[in-house]
Ligand SMILES: Nc1c(NC[C@H](O)[C@H](O)[C@H](O)CO)[nH]c(=O)[nH]c1=O
C-alpha cells in the first residue's frame with residue numbers, strides 16, 4: 001500500500017479542460033472523492049475549465065466518458081468511483097472491466113485518463129481513501145491529472161510523428 005500521496009506538481013501548461021466522471025454509488029464516499037479532487041484542482045490549476053458528470057455506478061463511467069471525449073475533447077479525464085466488495089464477484093467484475101476499458105480508451109485517444117475507481121474491502125478502507133487526508137485518492141487524482149497534462153503538452157510540442165497536426 002502506498003502511504004504517501006505524490007507531491008504537489010507545479011502546472012506549467014496553458015489553460016486546461018478537465019472532465020471528471022464520477023459515479024454516485026456509495027455516495028457518502030464518491031461525493032467526498034469529487035470534492036477533494038475539485039479542491040486540489042482549483043489549487044493546482046487555477047484557471048481553466050472543469051466539468052463534472054455524475055453517473056449511477058462505476059460500470060457507467062467508461063461509456064459516458066467516451067461520449068464526452070467525442071463531443072467535448074477535454075485535455076484530461078478523471079474517473080472517480082468506489083466499489084465496495086460485496087458477497088459475490090459482481091464488484092470485482094465491474095472493477096476489472098472498468099480498469100481495462102479506461103486503459104484502452106486512454107491508449108486509443110492518446111490522452112490521459114486518471115483512474116481512481118477504487119475497489120475496497122470495507123467502509124474503513126473507503127473512508128481512508130475518500131474522506132481521510134493521508135491517503136486521499138481525490139487529491140491524488142488531481143495531482144496525477146496535472147502531471148499528465150504537462151507530460152502530454154510537452155509531447156505535443158515536440159512530436160510531429162504522434163501528433164501530425166504539429167507538422
Ligand atoms: N456495487 C457497486 C456498483 N454497482 C452498480 C454498477 O456500477 C452499475 O451501476 C449497475 O450494475 C448497473 O449497470 N457500482 C459502484 O460504483 N460501486 C459498487 O460498490
Ligand SMILES: CC(=O)[C@@H](O)COP(=O)(O)O
Pocket residue numbers: 085086087088089090091
Ligand atoms: C449490487 C452491486 O453491484 C453490488 O452491491 C453487489 O453486491 P453482492 O456481491 O453482495 O451481490
